[in-house]
Amino acid sequence: MNKLLKIAIMFAIPLAMWFITPPEGLSVGAWRLLGFYLMAIVGLVVKPWPAPIILLLSIAGSAIFLNATKNVLSGYASTTVWLVFSAFSLSVAFVKTGLGRRIAYLLIKSLGHTTLRLGYVTALLDLIISPVTPSNTARCGGIVFPIMNSVAKALGSEPGESAKKAGSYLMVNTYMVTKVTSLMFATAMAPNLLAADYMNKILGVDINWGLWALALVVPGLVMLLITPALVYYLDKPSIQHIDSHAIADEGLKELGPMSGREKSLIAIFILALVGWALPSILTQGFGIKFSLDATAVAIVAMVAALVTGVIKWEDMLESKGAWNTLIWFGGIIGMSSALSKVKFFEWLADFMGTHFNFGDNPMLALIIIGAISIAVRYLFASGSAYVVAMLPVFLTVGKVAGVNPMALSLLLAATNSYGGALTHYGGAAAPIVFGAGYNTVKSWWIIGGIFAIMCFIVNLTVGYAWWEILGIL
Incomplete structure (x- = not known):
């Protein structure tokens, strides 16, 4: 799988979930936040970029589109x-x-x-x-x-x-x-x-x-x-x-x-x-x-x-291991904490x-x-x-x-x-x-x-x- 295809798959997830009606019992905000979380998961698996970049990308997307900056940064x-x-x-x-x-x-x-x-x-x-x-x-x-x-x-x-x-x-x-x-x-x-x-x-x-x-x-x-x-x-x-x-x-x-x-x-x-x-x-x-x-x-x-x-x-x-871990680890904990709050x-x-x-x-x-x-x-x-x-x-x-x-x-x-x-x-x-x-x-x-x-x-x-x-x- 080439890099462009991996990136396309990543971005397709939050984009598709943005327009799909959430399942019963789940709020629109939680559903869309889940889209950015799943983007991070898929990114960590297919690896178009290093893990820190993938998490920062997911944080940036959820922060600007969902106004969830404070919640998704709480992991740090x-x-x-x-x-x-x-x-x-x-x-x-x-x-x-x-x-x-x-x-x-x-x-x-x-x-x-x-x-x-x-x-x-x-x-x-x-x-x-x-x-x-x-x-x-x-x-x-x-x-x-x-x-x-x-x-x-x-x-x-x-x-x-x-x-x-x-x-x-x-x-x-x-x-x-x-x-x-x-x-x-x-x-x-x-x-x-x-x-x-x-x-x-x-x-x-x-x-x-x-x-x-x-x-x-x-x-x-x-x-x-x-x-x-x-x-x-x-x-x-x-x-x-x-x-x-x-x-x-x-x-x-x-x-x-x-x-x-x-x-x-x-x-x-x-x-x-x-x-x-x-x-x-x-x-x-x-x-x-x-x-x-x-x-x-x-x-x-x-x-x-x-x-x-x-x-x-x-x-x-x-x-590099220490700093890479600090960035991606804090990012994923922040994303999961935000999901927990919703x-x-x-x-x-x-x-x-x-x-x-x-x-x-x-x-x-x-x-x-x-x-x-x-x-x-x-x-x-x-x-x-x-x-x-x-x-x-x-x-x-x-x-x-x-x-x-x-x-x-x-x-x-x-x-x-x-x-x-x-x-x-x-x-x-x-x-x-x-x-x-x-x-x-x-x-x-x-x-x-x-x-x-x-x-x-x-x-x-x-x-x-x-x-x-x-x-x-």
């Missing part, structure tokens, strides 16, 4: 947007200081004596840095992938005939691991907090950083324990034992002694995690009411990184309540919605686009079917992430890893499909049981 005042943006600063710091690479080589030296154990090193590394890297593309593609790629080459595994020595396994495992860690923390993937915002608007469920981590860390850890072994079984490398000390020593020698900036980053990183997790730990675990705003913690962490010289403001200016989501729930029937079986509805939410990810190359386009629909269907709102929210929070493992384009990091040339499309899709099924089963069994133990259902 959202604490969710600033939590993500601030967390990006720590992500930048892990790359700029070299701390991410240092942790990786230390783990390789201590634990990576076999190829399978190296798969678990990958999982542990990704897990350690995931809470403060809302760009899983930067985490996987910028930190973990380059190291695993260099390890594969050091083992004599190159794309082509020698790919099966180690590279094929290490590459696909790197991506699958990221799909697990991305669901474990609200700040491990940018769309997570956008999903939480929809859950609050549609279901009235308030999932803060601590509750998200507390609820998903147990099923996530089970998935993370299974993943390297599962991928190893499905794509077994011919090299089983490696000289991890030689590989790690060479990498650490290149990095040199640990700098003061790295030490400062470790302290900031730990304090940020404590600040995010403490309120939920005290509330859920000990019944002690304690409030500490997650966004405030993130902003303090960002400022601390800047004033202590861990990173420079120029480093933040160079972080009661669109209430109308959608009423509409679906008269057209969907799961036979008064909420658990069956939960399973079916979860399975469909995974399958739909075949159509999306972006977790963000999926959340914008499909999550409100799934949440609404589950709401009218009587599914427990917390169970529905937590399940769909996870399926977006591991659903992206189905294809070699299911997330922005996938083309980076697949592009190394070690894996075939067939093997990737088979491994991704089996991996997604495993995660879904763990979600519905271990996850659901854990949520009942926590008493949040």
